[in-house]
Amino acid sequence: MRAFAELLDRLVFTSSRNAKLRLMGDYFRHQPDPQRGYALAALTGALDFRSAKAGQVRDLVATRVDPVLFGWSYDYVGDLAETVALIWPARHGANRPPDIAEVVGELERAHRKRVPDLIERWLDALDPTERWALLKLITGGLRVGVSQRLAKTALAEAFGADLTDIEEVWHGLSPPYEELFAWLEGRREKPIIDARAAFRPLMLANPLADEEVERLDVEAYRAEWKWDGIRVQIVAGNGNRRLFSRTGEDITNTFPEIAEAMDFDAVLDGELLVVRDGEVASFNDLQQRLNRKTVTQKMLRDSPAHVRLYDILFEREEDLRPLGFDDRRARLERWHARARPARMDLSELLPVAALDDLRQLREEARQRGIEGLMLKRADSAYVAGRPKGPWYKWKRDPLSVDAVLMYAQRGHGKRSSFFSDYTFGTWRPDRENGGWELVPVGKAYFGFTDVELRRLDKWVRDHTVDRFGPVRAVSPELVLEIAFDAVHPSTRHKSGVAMRFPRVSRIRWDKPASEADLLETLEAMVER
Amino acid sequence: MSAPNPESWIQVTDRGIYVAPGDFHVDPTRPVPRAVVTHGHADHARPGHGAVLATAETLAIMRHRYGERAGRSHEPMAYGETRRIGDVTLRLAPAGHVLGSAQAVLEYAGSRVVVSGDYKRGADPTCAPFEPFACDAFVTEATFGLPVFRHPDPLHEAMRLLDARRMFPERAILVGTYALGKAQRLIALLRQAGYDRPIYLHGALMGLCELYRRHGVDLGPLEPATGQAKPALAGEIVLAPPAALNDRWARRLPEPLPCMASGWMRVRQRARQRGVELPLIISDHADWDELTATLEEVAAPKVWVTHGSEEALCHWARGRGFDARALAVVGWGEEDADPEDQGQVGGEGGR
Numbered sequence: 099m100r101a102f103a104e105l106l107d108r109l110v111f112t113s114s115r116n117a118k119l120r121l122m123g124d125y126f127r128h129q130p131d132p133q134r135g136y137a138l139a140a141l142t143g144a145l146d147f148r149s150a151k152a153g154q155v156r157d158l159v160a161t162r163v164d165p166v167l168f169g170w171s172y173d174y175v176g177d178l179a180e181t182v183a184l185i186w187p188a189r190h191g192a193n194r195p196p197d198i199a200e201v202v203g204e205l206e207r208a209h210r211k212r213v214p215d216l217i218e219r220w221l222d223a224l225d226p227t228e229r230w231a232l233l234k235l236i237t238g239g240l241r242v243g244v245s246q247r248l249a250k251t252a253l254a255e256a257f258g259a260d261l262t263d264i265e266e267v268w269h270g271l272s273p274p275y276e277e278l279f280a281w282l283e284g285r286r287e288k289p290i291i292d293a294r295a296a297f298r299p300l301m302l303a304n305p306l307a308d309e310e311v312e313r314l315d316v317e318a319y320r321a322e323w324k325w326d327g328i329r330v331q332i333v334a335g336n337g338n339r340r341l342f343s344r345t346g347e348d349i350t351n352t353f354p355e356i357a358e359a360m361d362f363d364a365v366l367d368g369e370l371l372v373v374r375d376g377e378v379a380s381f382n383d384l385q386q387r388l389n390r391k392t393v394t395q396k397m398l399r400d401s402p403a404h405v406r407l408y409d410i411l412f413e414r415e416e417d418l419r420p421l422g423f424d425d426r427r428a429r430l431e432r433w434h435a436r437a438r439p440a441r442m443d444l445s446e447l448l449p450v451a452a453l454d455d456l457r458q459l460r461e462e463a464r465q466r467g468i469e470g471l472m473l474k475r476a477d478s479a480y481v482a483g484r485p486k487g488p489w490y491k492w493k494r495d496p497l498s499v500d501a502v503l504m505y506a507q508r509g510h511g512k513r514s515s516f517f518s519d520y521t522f523g524t525w526r527p528d529r530e531n532g533g534w535e536l537v538p539v540g541k542a543y544f545g546f547t548d549v550e551l552r553r554l555d556k557w558v559r560d561h562t563v564d565r566f567g568p569v570r571a572v573s574p575e576l577v578l579e580i581a582f583d584a585v586h587p588s589t590r591h592k593s594g595v596a597m598r599f600p601r602v603s604r605i606r607w608d609k610p611a612s613e614a615d616l617l618e619t620l621e622a623m624v625e626r
Numbered sequence: 627m628s629a630p631n632p633e634s635w636i637q638v639t640d641r642g643i644y645v646a647p648g649d650f651h652v653d654p655t656r657p658v659p660r661a662v663v664t665h666g667h668a669d670h671a672r673p674g675h676g677a678v679l680a681t682a683e684t685l686a687i688m689r690h691r692y693g694e695r696a697g698r699s700h701e702p703m704a705y706g707e708t709r710r711i712g713d714v715t716l717r718l719a720p721a722g723h724v725l726g727s728a729q730a731v732l733e734y735a736g737s738r739v740v741v742s743g744d745y746k747r748g749a750d751p752t753c754a755p756f757e758p759f760a761c762d763a764f765v766t767e768a769t770f771g772l773p774v775f776r777h778p779d780p781l782h783e784a785m786r787l788l789d790a791r792r793m794f795p796e797r798a799i800l801v802g803t804y805a806l807g808k809a810q811r812l813i814a815l816l817r818q819a820g821y822d823r824p825i826y827l828h829g830a831l832m833g834l835c836e837l838y839r840r841h842g843v844d845l846g847p848l849e850p851a852t853g854q855a856k857p858a859l860a861g862e863i864v865l866a867p868p869a870a871l872n873d874r875w876a877r878r879l880p881e882p883l884p885c886m887a888s889g890w891m892r893v894r895q896r897a898r899q900r901g902v903e904l905p906l907i908i909s910d911h912a913d914w915d916e917l918t919a920t921l922e923e924v925a926a927p928k929v930w931v932t933h934g935s936e937e938a939l940c941h942w943a944r945g946r947g948f949d950a951r952a953l954a955v956v957g958w959g960e961e962d963a964d965p966e967d968q969g970q971v972g973g974e975g976g977r
Contacts, residue, residue, distance in 0.1 A: 110894060111903045117794070117883075124793055163773070164945070170938050171774045175893050184774035184892065226776060226892075508872055514884060514901055515876050567899050568872075 099224055101129050102137050102198045103231035109242040113510035122249060123256030126279075135274025136198045140235055141242075141249040144273055147205050152237045154214050155182055158221070162187055179237060183230035186221050193223035198235070199274065205236060247345040257282035262299040262482045265346040267291050294336040297346040298365065298411055298419075299482035300329060303472060303489035310490075314453065318477070320423060321448040321456060323463070324470040324491055325406055326381050326584075327371035328388070332356070332405065335363030335414065341370075352390055353403045359440040364433060365412035366405075367480075369445070373404035380467075380625070381598070382586045405442045407434065408472075411480060419480035426480065456492070463494045467625040469583065470494045496581040497623055498603060499524060499615040502536055503576040506558040507569045509543065516551055517558040517570060519543040520602065522578050524593075526617040536574055537593045537617055545581070545601035554605065577606035577614050585623050595620055629736035632763035632928055636732075636739055642955050643741060643765070647734050648714030650679075652741045655957035661697070662716065663688070664743025665727035666806055669958050679703060679711075681718060683726025683841055687806065690837055705754060721745040722756035723910050724807030725838055731759050740924065741765040746909065747916040748780065751814045752807070752843045756920075764926035768934035769911040769959060770889050777889060777913040783906040784815035787863060790883055790904055795861040798879035802868035802886040802902070805831050807910045809865050810838045812887050813845045815908070816863065826851040826859060828866035828875065856880050872901050889913065918942060933959030 105125045112118050122141070126134050139145050159168060159182045168185060175181040196204075204216055217236070221229050234240050250268065254261040259282050270291020271278050280286040306314070329344040339360040341350045350357050353370070372379040372387070383401050390397070410430040411419050418426050427447070434444055448471075450456055456471065463470050470493035478488035501522035509518035520543065523536035546554065557576060564571035581603035588596035595617075637644045642654040650660040657674035664670055664680070666687030671680075678685065678697035681704070688696040703709060705728065708717045713735070718728035723744045730741040738761040745756050745767070770777075790799050803809040809831045816825065824847040827835060835848055851864045860880045868886060876882045886902045889909025897905035911934075912920060921929055921943055929943045929950040936952035943950035 108904070111897060111905065113903075117903075120793055164942070166941055167773050167938055170935075171772050174772055175774055176895055180894060181774060184776065188776075225778065227778075508901060510901070514872050514882070515874055568901060 099195055099197055099201070099228040099231060101125065102133065102140075103224075103228040105137065106231045106234065106240060106242050107227050109244060113243070115248070118244060118248060119252045119255055122244070122252035126253055126256045131276045131279055132199045132274035133197050135276055135279065136202045138249060138253070138275055139202075139273035140198070140240060141244050142246040145202060145235070146238065147236050152178060155179070155217065155233060155237065158182075158214055158218055159186065179233035180230055182221075183226050183233055186226070186229055188225075189222045193219055195223045195228065196220050201232065201235065202273070245345070246347050250346075253278075253282065263288065265299050266296060268346060269295060269297050269340070269342075269348065292338075295333060295338040295340060297331060297333065297340075297342045297348075299346070300331060300344055300367065301409075301480050301482060301489060302484040303474075303491040304484060304486055306473065306490040306492040311453070311492075314456075314473070314490075316450060316453050316456065318475055319450075319473045319490075320427070320476055321450045321459065322408070322445045322472045322474070323448070323466075323468045324472045324493065325369040325371060325378070325445065326469045327369040327378075327384055327406075330368055330370045330405060331411075332360060332364075332366040332368065334360035334365075349388075352387065352393065354393055355398060356403050356405060356441060359442065362437045362439060363414050364410060364437075366407055366430075366442075367409035367411060368405040368407040368442070371404050371406055372401045374402065378467075380586055381584075382588070382596070403441065406445045407442055408445050409480060422477040422479065423474050424476045460492060460494055467584075468494075493583070496583055496603075497585065498579055498581045499539075499620055499623075500577050500606060500609065500613070501539060501580050502574045502611045502614045503558075503572055503578055504536055504538055504574060505569055505571050506554075513551070516555045518551055518555070520554075520578065522580060523574075524615050524617045524620055539591075539593045539595060539617065539620060540580065540582070540597040540600040542578070542580060542600045542602050545603055546605065550605060575611050577609040577611055578602050579604040579606055584625060585620055587624055593617060593620075595624065629762070630734065632737055632739050635734050635737070636763070638953055638955060642957070643953075645714055645732055645734075648712040648716070648732075650711060650714075652730050652732075653743065653955075653958065655955070660711075662730050664721065664730060664741065665723055666691070667724070667744065670743060673697075677701060679709075679716070681705065681726040681728050684728070685726075686837060686841070687726060687834070690833055705757075719757045719759060720754035722747060722750060722753060725753050725810070725841060725843065727753060729757075729759070731761070737762050739763045739765065740926070742767065742920075744769070744911055745920075746912045747920065748777065750811055750910070751818065752810045752838060758920065758923045760924055761926045763928035763930060764921065764924050765930045765932060765953065766917065766921070766939070767911065767959070768917060768931045768936050768939040770909065770913050771917060771931070771935035771939035773914045773938070775889060775892055775913045776915055777892070777909050778907055780811075780815055780908045781818060783887070783908050784812060785819050786904060786906060787816065787885065788819060788821060790885070791861055791863065794881075794883055797861070797881040797883045798859045799861075799863045799904075800871060800876060800879055800882040800884055801863065801865050801906070802871040802884070802888075802900075803831070803865050804888075805834050805867055808887055808908065810835060810843060810845060811910065812865065812906075812908060813848070814843070817844075817846050821863070822846060823862065824849045826854065826862055826864040828852075828864070828870055830867050830870075831865055852878070854878075868900075921948065922946070 108121050163185055171185050172181045250264050254264055267289050277289045281288050331342040333340045339357045341356055343349050372383040387401050473490040475488045501524050504523045505521040506517035507519040509516055521538050521541045523538045525534045526537055528535035561572045562570045563573050580600050582597040582600040584598045585595050635647050641656045641658055643652045651658045652662045653664055653670040654661050659676040661675040662679045666684045671688050673692040673695035675697045677699045679701040682702040685700045703718050705720050708715055715733040717731040719731050721727040721729045721743050732739045740759050740761045747756050803812055826849050871884050884902050885904040887906040887908040891897045891905030891907045929948045930953040931939050932953050932955045940950040
């Protein structure tokens, strides 16, 4: 438990992606099997102990600690697992400390009623950091800022392997992944997995740069709308029904209605959307359905999922990926007409003859509430990763508003001494006091150069009016031109709107704050 | 004749703890004619007193910090020596907190009160260990007076810095430490762990390290962090006051990895609020177990708790049959307050 606890403890304080990769890589290289495999499972969310609950831990601590002292301590610390880990009265030499493999194994085997005894025994044997790690592990949700993909990337970097190779075999393997580590260390061949159930790393597009537009050989490309949902891969057949996210996370259980519709034998690429009465709903609606473990009938009814198909990778056992796009498209259309799957339609091919047609379609995207265009070379084979040339995404021009800087926060890593995260606001009438007030509408932390960052940092220091821990409130004087892809209604924000992908496009040193935009300007940009 | 009640001869005034039959204050928070000072931290050792009685080390620290304002006359006292002041007999006993730190052991007409100042019970190669004295009333701090504060082995904490160096050789390992006590203890711990490279220091730490060295504490090779070429500090350990950690001073270092050595680092959220990437739980104050063990050991029927989480420690002590109460000494505990409120350099985020 020692090394795993130390890893979690370091991860929880580390914000830089690169440093996280290094910490995980170091762990995977130096820890033995099967401990490292269970740690990997914990980090990728592959462990789920239904038998252990936070309530049991709370009951346990009540039997061992003065409730008054516990109450004050919990108020001070603010996190149950951490409070229990710290306050637990040590019994030195009580038991042998368990390793992570033992914890996982015993919890899986133990009867529900025996779980509290196990936890108590382990808490007695561990030190405070280990106890914290144990409680995080068994009560679910490590929350150390590591996604499944980041953990796999760390694995790839630690052993000099290809991430796509790891993703390809991932779903055929299970904790503690001993054959995976053996292969990564060159001690055995790449694991052979049930190819019919595997995730195939996706083909991704590069953004089309302005200077590339003129040179584009329009006739060689096919155009589609760039739908604003989440990219998915459907793997069905041979008894398998799996829905994968772009990064290979299995999200089948989150979208049972899609799983139900997979009564065919093919591997498909598409966009997951919420579609109501034939209309694509906003990304916000889809977001309500993501990251949910249980799906309610109400969610199924109010936000029904739908897949708009882009491509076909396999039909039965036949691998179609080496074919050109046009050939695959023809196969996709024929397959779709024959299979008629529920909740799935085809992404329309847009008629394009010349560059002007493309430009016009891109203009139309805004009115239709679509992100932009996808351009795919007619002869492009389906290859994993983001090859330069065959596929492009051409987003519509961003929206922009002039907003006023309100708060600044220190960044992380290289930027840790700089105020580099900016909260900005727009004006609205102040109903209580008359006049105008600023209301925060978003937060941006990129879009400026290092030189501009230094100047912004100095400006923040010179214009600070209040401090809240790491946050500075500044005098409302500086205008930032904020670019963003879209704006949606939001009940979670005081302003009632949420921007998608905001960034600083220009710093308007010249512009008086009173001339910045009104909240109503932003509200008018909400689509539909 | 029975011994007088401690309350009858020890009083709390707006200047701090007043010992009436000797006409002096212990760690007064405002200028007084006659002061006994337990240790050199700024919340206990204030400038501007008349006569100051303390260990030679504490007096040297006060002169280093306050120069002319360190007090009109200085009377050094060694540990174990006794002195009569008015009707009171005073003895200074080691407190194990920082170099020269002492408990004031006060006796009057057969009644004994110990004002412990700040103390810890864990080993520290830079100062003499705490010596328990049985007494009628024990005045204790409670900086870490909640049972969640349990300091781990400090050597293990120091070794985490060496791990970080190995894993991030291109970054400077920047550790926030208080200038008096913590910096020197951390250096001594690193030496104990076998680290013999030069340790680089922020200018604010140089003087006190030199002072420790003059008093016989070996700290190994130390270099100023300022004036070094930026790449030369990659993989090196750099110590600075906490306030310099995330501020402009740190820009001279290559990709600094911010660390902080403090007992407050035990609570993760506190460390995160400070932007600390590697918290080291190293404290010069007694943790919960040390506080409670000390109360049991000195077995004073009366326990007066001065600063920190008084409520919790009093609650515990009453449950064990002590007559415990909080003693509000305004101003104590500031130097070691929660780092979120700390501001030792330039007032950045200061109180």
